Amino acid sequence: MHPQLTILLEMQDLRLQRAALTDEPGLDRLETDEFHVELRAALEALDEKIRELQEQLDAPIRARWERGLPHLRRMVVPVIGGVCYGCFMAIPTSRVESANETVQTCENCGRFIYVLP
Numbered sequence: 551m552h553p554q555l556t557i558l559l560e561m562q563d564l565r566l567q568r569a570a571l572t573d574e575p576g577l578d579r580l581e582t583d584e585f586h587v588e589l590r591a592a593l594e595a596l597d598e599k600i601r602e603l604q605e606q607l608d609a610p611i612r613a614r615w616e617r618g619l620p621h622l623r624r625m626v627v628p629v630i631g632g633v634c635y636g637c638f639m640a641i642p643t644s645r646v647e648s649a650n651e652t653v654q655t656c657e658n659c660g661r662f663i664y665v666l667p
């Protein structure tokens with residue numbers, strides 16, 4: 551896998567982890583001050599790590615990532631059986647074949663794609 555794709559996947563994972571920390575049902579039952587301090591610290595640590603990773607991205611990739619973020623929860627999606635799992639449109643075979651060696655995006659939805667065999 552292309553190193554930039556690996557970074558994108560790590561960033562996405564951290565963002566989803568962040569969302570899970572704030573959205574998870576049941577977490578709001580832990581209404582102690584101590585918990586809120588820990589949660590805030592955890593979110594800050596995640597944000598810091600995401601920023602670090604973001605700085606390692608090439609400028610055009612970073613720009614695309616930032617453009618997609620407000621609307622898309624998942625900016626990096628797998629291609630399985632030649633189909634983008636962001637929008638379920640077929641990806642041309644030639645692009646599927648080179649998807650893991652270069653950083654590619656789906657022409658239809660603009661998400662970054664990686665290929666699962």
Ligand SMILES: [Zn+2]
Binds near residue numbers: 657
């Ligand atoms: Zn797509």
